Amino acid sequence: MSHLNTVYLVVGGGIAGVTCVESLAILHPEESLVLITASSLVKNVSNVSFFAKTIVKFDVNETEASSLQKIHPNLRIVYDSLKQIDTKNKIAITDGGVEVRYNVICICTGGIPRLISDSSKSKRILGIRDTESVQEFQERLKHGRRMVIVGNGGIASEIVHATRGIQKIWVIRDDYISATFVDPGAAEFFQDSFKHTATEDGTNKNTILRRHVFTEEDTVVSLNKNLKSAALGPDWYRKLENIRNDHGEQELEIIYKVEVKSVLENDSEYPLRIELTNGKVIDCDFVISATGVEPTVNFTWDQEPQKGPDGGLSVNEFQETTVRDVFAAGDVAYAAWEHAPHWFQLRLWTQARNMAGMAAKAMHARITNQEVLQDFCFELFTHCTSLFGYRVVLLGKYNGQGLGNDYEILLRYTPRVEYIKFVLQNGRLQGAILIGETDLEEMCENLILDQIDLTPFGDDILNPDIDIDDYFD
Structure with a gap:
């Protein structure tokens, strides 16, 4: 078993983990820092632009974890998964047996995509969250004729928008599209854009659809989970825009207020048969499951911190858990402090970045015995993204x-x-x-x-x- 000693330990190579590492590199460059990441590829933020004090748009890129050592000469990277934490003795142990002694630790293990039930029985059910799953989706898309998209958030919306030349059946449990982010009026605005050709400036050049079917049923069934990974960035779907099946029929059907009841392998023309809670049966080539995430706490503790109602690690306004010197940020964290009047938690890359920056400041303050105040970004909920080719800004x-x-x-x-x-x-x-x-x-x-x-x-x-x-x- 190899041993490492460090002042700062960060676990996770997603947006939160890398932001925490980069922030600590600025705040305390002379001090030792270890990053534990299961993948040699990590997510970092670039092209940061501010529309206002708290409204930020940025790109998320994938880069080699080793490139982080250029900004932090005292950074060491352990390519492994976290197995257990001994918070009393401040020791973290990885699956490969690496033992890391730390002063303060930040858990940034992200979220597990909730996949539809029966997902373990078929490799044709894809959860889109990391680069590997996007690449697999691209391969399926080249040869697919019909796909089912399950979910109603940003990823599902962008798949519908960005994919070409394939029949799409969009299954949502709400009564309007993109309900995670917008209201029925905005959904109508987007649907109106589906039905028209490109504007002169090309805003909607990729949203021409030949046929639309809108149906509605009143049933709900629970979904469940299976995958482990780091979140995609806001512009991940651009990788799909050049992938198309030129032989496929361009068609969109949206089925409202319904969920997937079962998924069966099929011997007929299409390899999958999907049964919905309204009794409707759909044959397709593959299913995209984009139904949100659940916090990933896939390791053991000597004393487990308090958790929120969603299973996330409860953190205070400084991103510290109920166990001293254990911090958490991003999708794995539950914001347990008393929120400002116009802020609330929504598991987004924007908030993962904000939480991680706050965690780094608080970790640095703990080591240097300084006082720290909560960052101004938690005064107002903001999110800037793109949906169906339009810029979308959500405030308060x-x-x-x-x-x-x-x-x-x-x-x-x-x-x-x-x-x-x-x-x-x-x-x-x-x-x-x-x-x-x-x-x-x-x-x-x-x-x-x-x-x-x-x-x-x-x-x-x-x-x-x-x-x-x-x-x-």
Whole structure:
């Protein structure tokens, strides 16, 4: 058994783990640091751009873990999986028998994709989360004729948008598409864009569909899990856009308010037979399971930290678990502190990066006996992504989360150009959805954080003939 000693130990090569390593390299470059990663390829963030103080867009790239040593000369990398942690003696042991003694540790083991039931019985059920699964999907797509997509979040939405030349049946348990992120109005905006050819600037050049079928059933069944990996970045789907089956028929069918009941291998024309909870049977070549993640705690402890209701490791505002000197960030963590009025947890790459940066600051403060304050990014929920070729920015309580029925909505909707939704309570902006090139991000951020009374403006705040920005410079 080999032995290592380090001040800082980070476990996981996803966005959270690498962000934590990079932050510690800046905060404490002269101190020892060990990264345990199961893969030689890790995720790092590049092309960071700010639309406002808290609204960040960035690319996530895959790189060799060894490249991190260029920014941190005292970094050592252990290519292995974590097996157990002895928190009393501060020792982490890997599957391969490497023993690492640490002062502080950050767990960034990510989430396990929830795969549909019976997934272990068929290799034709794919969970899209890491690069390997994307590559496997690309190979299937080259020869596939019909696929079923299960899930209604960002990954499922982008698969529907980015794949070409294959029949697609999209199975969702909600009554509108992309429900993880947007409201029914925004879903209608996206569906409207499906039905039209490219705009002059090419915004929707890849969303021309020949036929649409929208059906609805009222049933729900539980899903379950199987896979282990690190999350994809926001632009992963671009790898799919050049993959197509030119012989396939371009067709989309969306089946609402229904889930998968069973998956069986099939001897007929298509190798899989999918039965839905409404009794409908679908024959297809493969199934994409994109139904979210569950926190990955796949190792043992001498004393296990407290967990949240979703199984994540409960962390305070400094990302520390209930066991001293054990921190956690990203999908494996459950935000157990009292949240700011306009922030809530959603397992996204944006929050994984924020949590990991906070964890690094707190770990450094613990070692150097300094005081640390929670980062400003936790004051306001923000997420910037792309859906169906449009820029999407979500701010605050964008779907009225936690407001009950006591709020009003202002909308501005220009088909195939923009969708703007303001959520107001007592005349003050509580959240917003901005789809398209709206240039309202900074103004909305300020209005939510400052809680300015907008009553005097009435509906004019979204009047396209009035430059409302001028009032808040």
